[in-house]
Amino acid sequence: MIVLHIESVKEFMEHLFYGDMFDRFHVKDCEVATFTVFRIDGRRQDEWYDTDEREGDGTGFVTWNQLKPYVAEWIKGKKKPGKMEMNFCHYMKDGDVGFLRVRYEKEQLHLFTGYMQKEFSPDKEKQQQWDENCRMFIRKNKIVSTQIS
Secondary structure (H helix, E strand, C coil): CCEEEECCHHHHHHHHHHCCCCCCCEEEEEEEECCCEEEEECECCHHHCCHHHCCCCCCCECEHHHHHHHHHHHHCCCCCCCEEEEEEEEECCCCCEEEEEEEEECCEEEEEEEEECCCCCCCCHHHHHHHHHHHHHHHHCCCCEEECC
8 A cells, every 4th residue: 555645736626527547447435525525426326227227347346437516516616525535446367456545524534545465465565556557647647746655
């Protein structure tokens, strides 16, 4: 696990809400505090859809692309949210899951990484590779950050 302090908050938020940087990630959960606290459980409710509308990808979660317009609606305006947290996940072909947590609070923005292996292993190579891929992902999208742990 690594923690990145995001220096360029405005640019990051533009990517998050107006770009496609996170669109392919699944959303485990999301919380936004504005005039009230909005909480979302990202589990997809397939029974809500008609049979021909079901497009689930087997993960059981919605993607950020599906959820982004709703969350953006909660935060639009002149005031910044008091707190915002999104827990994204990326499912690997081997059953492992990589996590990215975006946390904005008190005008500070941090990105946390995490990794869960399908099968127990003391080897941390896959976790370290995920952390490095996350660093490269941030750099590739020209987001200025500093690793703090």
